[in-house]
Amino acid sequence: MEQDQGPQQNSTAPQFTLELTKxxxxxxxxxxxxGPVRVDGPVPSPFADPLHANPHLRWHPLRGEWITYAAYRQGRTFLPPPEYNPLAMCVDPANPTELPAGDYAIAVFExxxxxxxxxxHDPPPALVETAPGNGLCEVVVFTTDPKASLGALPLPQIELLLQVWGDRTVRAARRGDLQYVLPFENRGAEVGVTLHHPHGQIYAYPxxxxxPARMQQTQQAxxxxxxxxxxGDMVQKHMKAGENMVYQGQHAVAFVPACARYPYEVxxxxxxPVAYFHELSDAQRADLARALKTVLLKYDGLWQRPFPYLMAWYQAPLDGKPHPEAFxxxxxxxxxxxxxxLKYLAGTELGAGMFAMDVLPEEKARELQQVQVTLD
Amino acid sequence: MEQDQGPQQNSTAPQFTLELTKxxxxxxxxxxxxGPVRVDGPVPSPFADPLHANPHLRWHPLRGEWITYAAYRQGRTFLPPPEYNPLAMCVDPANPTELPAGDYAIAVFExxxxxxxxxxHDPPPALVETAPGNGLCEVVVFTTDPKASLGALPLPQIELLLQVWGDRTVRAARRGDLQYVLPFENRGAEVGVTLHHPHGQIYAYPxxxxxPARMQQTQQAxxxxxxxxxxGDMVQKHMKAGENMVYQGQHAVAFVPACARYPYEVxxxxxxPVAYFHELSDAQRADLARALKTVLLKYDGLWQRPFPYLMAWYQAPLDGKPHPEAFxxxxxxxxxxxxxxLKYLAGTELGAGMFAMDVLPEEKARELQQVQVTLD
Structure with missing residues (x-):
């Protein structure tokens, strides 16, 4: 059913795309x-001036890691009214949002x-080593419906999202200077998100x-x-034992890991094993969408209210090498x-890096198992 | 001025101690x-039954780290009234707190x-490797005044606290089965602490x-x-440049590191270099207390309200080896x-481990420099 159309060469790329410049x-x-994308009217931006982003990295010698500094972010002059939704379709060119009016399902923009x-470019000197803050930060709008949620979307649209994440990964890989692509969603005021229009982000790192470096290291060993x-070994063990499973399909699963660091971790x-989004087969992608939707509906069903979370998707690095260990x-x-x-991360979690749990993962798995959900 | 008295053999141990059992x-x-410790009346505990703590560790194969599970913590039957302060001195044996009435400055209890x-003992089986949750979790009550704060304490009491942390480290080391001691304070409702009586905690890990393992690795290399x-090299660079310094004394410093991961990180x-609390000289300990008090008073002075934070103290591991690299x-x-x-830790911080800052450390250092404080 896939057609070779648009800039993508691999067969699992999204079929209908439209490239625009704000x-x-x-x-x-x-x-x-x-179906094809249709745009009505001009492509909007809440910002008129060209973007001149110049983040820089600083090396943390004690932790051996990079931190990024994008100080211009403090200088935001744009102060919208509280009801303003920058991710809504633009209906009034005098009050531009980020999204054009038209017919499409998912939007990605810088x-x-x-x-x-x-x-x-040209990182400033500091008392530690610096480097350009090279990379990509993209916003992924999951739907044009501001009142929806990722879990409420129809399965074909969740499958499309998995394709979109793959498409963004392939594009980032083509640049040649980026090493890792992380799609994530921060959901809920409890994790700092006050904009409820369903959306996530993608960070592509140099x-x-x-x-993920640590995960790759353990997986490789x-x-x-x-x-x-x-x-894969952990998945098999959890499937065999059964008690932590939240979804089990032909090609995909969801479970509370026996080593959960958060009470409702899934x-x-x-x-x-699949290394990248764009390497999912049609059947795997369809079942992964079912697994994802099941988790999201169970979360929202648990307390009959939107369930906040951080969702992070891990794939293999973009180093051009084969990654049979990656998953x-x-x-x-x-x-x-x-x-x-709330579970606060404090002394032992942030200071030492050892998470302390006061519930067993198996108990929380039971709670999620008992939430009944219906897929469309 | 130090006397060899009490169970401690090293010269920097606290001079006046009293050992009790709840x-x-x-x-x-x-x-x-x-001065010596005096206790009036019996040693209280809000809990009558003996403690039977049996936390267990589970190995996280993907991250290569231990997580601790102490599920009995959910079973707390003790529901105190909101005004109850378990860290106050006990005045009514019918309503026991954790602290006896008497004359002393700092209390430490399990x-x-x-x-x-x-x-x-006997960790339960799980789908991942398990081990006993061996170690220590101690509460350190900084003062018997519930309305004080660590920064408001007189310098001699802050010096005593540095000695107490050293004493607890020496005791943990004597056990022979613990590898690391981390004293920390979680302060403020924003980090999950609703009990305002000044106190911290000590975790001793197996x-x-x-x-700290990562820090030791970079320091050793x-x-x-x-x-x-x-x-030490970083300290020298920050002292020489000057612009990030918050306190500079004869023996101790406080500064916003050029690689800060939090806006007000200090x-x-x-x-x-000193490897452990108990290896501080009297002069170093006195100046370190001044540096610490300066930071705490500047924090509280910044917005004229108690400033929440996580404070973590890193020292060398307890492996009996020399640690010239440790600091x-x-x-x-x-x-x-x-x-x-608030700065929320979300997608890139928790998911990827790369911190993103929207301010420069140098700007925040200037804010703290401008807060005037007076030490006693």
Missing amino acids: PDGRAMTLYGCG NRFPSLSAEA FVPPV FYEQHRKSLL WVSTIE LHAEFSPPYRSRDR | PDGRAMTLYGCG NRFPSLSAEA FVPPV FYEQHRKSLL WVSTIE LHAEFSPPYRSRDR
Whole structure:
């Protein structure tokens, strides 16, 4: 059913796309779900001036990691009214939003206040080593319906989103200077998000950041020793035991890992290892969308209210090498430990890096198992 | 001025101590500031039953780290009224608190709901490797005045606290099965602390946790190459440049590191490397107390209100080996990015491990420099 159309060469790329440039120079791609994209009127931007982003990196000698500084972000002169939704379709050119009116399902555009930028140049000197804050920060608008949620979207649109994440990864890889692509969603005021229009972000880094670097290291060591995937091994063990499973399909699963660091932590993955979004088969992508939707609906059903979380998707690095050890998967880190109590990261978590849990993952898995959901 | 008295053999140990055991079996030490300890009446505990703590560790194969599970913590049957302060001195035996009436400055006792415990045994099986949650979780009450704050304490009491942290480290080291001692304070509702009586905690781990392990690794590599301390090198560079300094004394400094991950991050350290609290000279300890008090008063003075933070103190591991690379220091991680805005850790920080800052450390250093404080 896939057609070779548009700039993509691989067969799992989104079929219907439209490339645009905002008045301030930022790139935007609109993705259609099952039909071509149509745009009515000009492409808007809430900002008239061209974007001159110049973040820089500083090296943390004690932790051995990069931190990015994008100080211009403080200088935001744009102060919208509280009801203003910058991710709504633009209906009044005098009050521009980020999205044009038209017919499309998902929109991706460059963040106006990026922490990493393709334009980054000439880092200032500091008392530690500095480097340009090279990279990409993209906003991914999951739907044109401001009142929807990712879990409420129809399965074909969630499948499209998985394709879009793959498409953005392929594009970032083509640049040749980026090493890692992380799609994520911060959801809820509890994790600092006050804009409720369903959206996520993509960060593309000029290095493999510490968390995925560590995962790659453990996965590689396991693969070299056992000639199989470490996460694949965990998935098999969780499927066999059963008690932590939240979704089990033909090609994809969702489960509370036995080593959960957050009370309602859930991982979503295929059953067979896949290195990148764009390497998912149609059947894997369809079942992964079902697994993802199931988790999201169970989360929202648990307390009958929108469930806040950080959702991060891990894939293989963009170093052009084969990654038989890698395993595409999502990790959900929800901030609540119970209906009314947040889990704060404090002394031992942030200071030492050892997470302390006062519930067992198996108990939380039971809670999620008991939430009934219906897929469309 | 130091006398060899009490259980301590090293000369910098606190001079006046009293060892007690609570009715539920938990150990408690009271420390006097400049004079002997006196206790009036029995040693209280809000809990009558003996403590049977049995946390267990689970191995996270993908991250290569231990997580601790102390599920009994959910079973707290003790529901005190909102005005109840468990860290106040006990005045009514019918309503016991954690602290006896008497004359002393600082109290340390075992946490009733520890994430790690010396009693831990027989970890349950799980889908990942498990181990006993061996270790110590202690509560350190900084003062018997519930309305004080760490920064408001007189310098001799802050010096005593530095001695107390050293004493607890020496005691943990004597056990022989613990690898790392981390004293920390979580302060403020923004980091999850609703109990305002000034107090901190100490975690003693059966392994070197990920954050200090990483720091030790970078420090060791630097020391092997340059035969000097990595943090010492950073301290010298910051002192020489001057613009990030918050306190500069004869023996100790406080500064916003050029690689700050939090807007108001401050590090406090001696100028010459010291591996452990109990290796501080009297002069170093006195100046470190001045540096610490200066930072705390500047924080509270900045917006004329109690300033929330996580304060973590890093020292060398307890492996019995010499640690010329190690450097005792505190790192403050405050949750605010400006007076009214919290910095949330989300996608890139928690998901990728790359911190994104929208201010420069130098700007925040200037803000703190401008706060005038007077030491007693």
